[in-house]
Amino acid sequence: MKPALTALWLVFLFSIPLWMADLYVLHVLIITGIFIIAAMSLNLLLGYTGQLSLGHVAFFGIGAYASALMSLGFSVTIAPGVVLSMEPKPVWLAIPVGIAFAAASGWFIGRVSFKVRGAYFVIVSISFAEVIRLVAVNWVELTQGPMALNNIPPLTLWLPGPGEHTFWKKPENYWLVVTVAVACYVVVRRLVHSRAGRAMIALKENEPLATSVGVDVTYYLVITTIVSAAMAGTAGALYAHYVRIVDPDVFLFIYTVTMVIMVMTGGKGTLAGPIVGGLIFGLLPEILRAFQIAPELQWVFYGVLMILVLYFLPEGIVPAVRRGWEHFKHRRTASADAAPTGTVR
């Protein structure tokens, strides 16, 4: 039953470009998919270790910039007379480099903030994102600053057999993003249902108790930050080569907030939460636009929706739906048990 349902879902997801001719819808789905990957990465930190990374967009942006710069090539003067230059590299090589840079910055954040929790972790992560944004704005020689990196080459894939393939068409991009998103989902699910995931949850639930049974909380916090940052960097790299322009605005605080909203409304600490939240807040703007609702009103609408969700379903949509479903099942089996004998247990 369960594997069949999963397979059905996957078939549905991958078949969308086959019957959906509207390229604009595909574009929206691709962007939503990229944001869902980012939200899943945030959920790993926020939902499982309980640490709110309010600078999460930094990892996304570092992945985007590093991958874009590798594929464009660059030449910067790091000291008088010392020039570091890089020839353009193929995109399929640039993306792993972008991911590696994001992961390394995740390691750095995990290390420097290993002693801080809660509010202090939030402050460290916000500051980090802001510093990186200022670097992106001001290091014009490397990043072009506010002029943005333009003409970033599109996504490519290299396989030993067929060689290099460039993703020019929307459906191809869509399939790639969905594949990456599914892979990220699988990685998160494996982590969560393992020793590592239990260590993360233990850290969130009761840190002194976790350490008393031998959980090295620092180690698991660093590991989680690395994985989370690498995943956000993956989303950033996909974004850079799909949209093909990156400017310092990718580091804006509002994008982190968007990810947090996706995770919180969907249900933090659940596997499906970021997907549900991502779909709602990724697709809603387009749906509202279809109804010709003015942008100002759209913002009001999101605000109201979010407050309603958090007020009535404080744990998010997924846990609420799950509880409702279990309640329903329980009542059904209870009445089925009671019916034949006519007694109430």
Next chain:
Amino acid sequence: MESAVALNVNGLSVRFGGLVAIESMTLDVRDGEVLSLIGPNGAGKTTAFNAITGYLPAASGEVSYRGRRLNSLKPNQIAELGVVRTFQKTSVFGGRTVLDNILMGLHLRSAQRPLAIMLGLPAVRREERELETEARRILDFVGLGRRAGELGSALPYGEQRLLEIAIALAARPKLLLLDEPVSGMNPAETAGFMRKLGEIRALGITVLLVEHDMKMVMGVSDRVVCLNQGRIIANGTPAEIQRDPEVIRAYLGERYARALG
């Protein structure tokens, strides 16, 4: 014949600012024994636990376990050596199921590395199945087998205390430090726990106990150490301690001594 010293506390002092919580405390816990730490509130019993298990830094003195110095180690490293403690205030992973609680306690018994987990190697899945079997075995041992699927926070108080001990047992302790394990238990539960402690002991686990329930302390301990205002005032067998005038004055009280006859 006396067995070897498992835990050695030598001249341990702990200070909070100017306040001296423990003043040059020296005691040995021998392999296989149950040693109880008693004393009035604020005597420094829990502070001693915290200093031994790495939750508080010692101002001076030394703690060593089987010759290994514990002073500079982190709590999780001390747990790795087989020294596991419970907490005075009930401490479980309330938002998770009872089974998950034990699985979290089994952390040190599993060997999965993050990379192997992310790759989904078959060894990881095999180990997960073994861990679950082990977790259910531990739950059966403490008598919480039927509660496996319930949330930790949903258990009645006495059972939460049992769960706490089950979590500690999952970490495979050689020396178990129990901080008031029966506080909040009713007399029947306490009696059940005393029997359980005998079984734990039969597993070869050395126990250092902090407890106010004198019936339990005198019933299960091989030796008792009495603390008062951060100093050890008596150290001996339960029978000796019950008759020690200093202990009676500082902690047990005249009425207790009279009741003994």
